[in-house]
Amino acid sequence: MSFAPRAWMAALIAASLCACVAPAPQGTPALAPAVPADPRSHGVFEQITGINGDAVAAISGDAHRSYIYFDAVAAKKATLATAPAKLCAGYGHALKSSYVTFPADHVPGVKTLVVDCAS
Numbered sequence: 001m002s003f004a005p006r007a008w009m010a011a012l013i014a015a016s017l018c019a020c021v022a023p024a025p026q027g028t029p030a031l032a033p034a035v036p037a038d039p040r041s042h043g044v045f046e047q048i049t050g051i052n053g054d055a056v057a058a059i060s061g062d063a064h065r066s067y068i069y070f071d072a073v074a075a076k077k078a079t080l081a082t083a084p085a086k087l088c089a090g091y092g093h094a095l096k097s098s099y100v101t102f103p104a105d106h107v108p109g110v111k112t113l114v115v116d117c118a119s
Helices: 003-018 042-049 077-090
Strands: 056-061 065-071 095-101 110-117
Touching (some): 042 077
Antiparallel strands (some): 095 110
């Protein structure tokens, strides 16, 4: 087989794979920072967020913007809804807004809850 047919075949396969990937929908939240190393225990994660500790991989940020990195399958849905307000209350602030996105390093199964607390 010469180089030209192989290159043509590779281009055809690449083009077919590209057709399978849908673009991100408009309004998709920006990616969160990559998942940081966080040596705190699962119990501490649960105390800070209310999310079952075995579902939380890390927490980062500060009193203005925090990131909760969690396993979307393992996290109890009811606790995800209340976690932003609980985290802000721990800083002595009210919740301003929150949304779920993905970490920049795309760790499989991990989502990021981005929490903005009022000043």
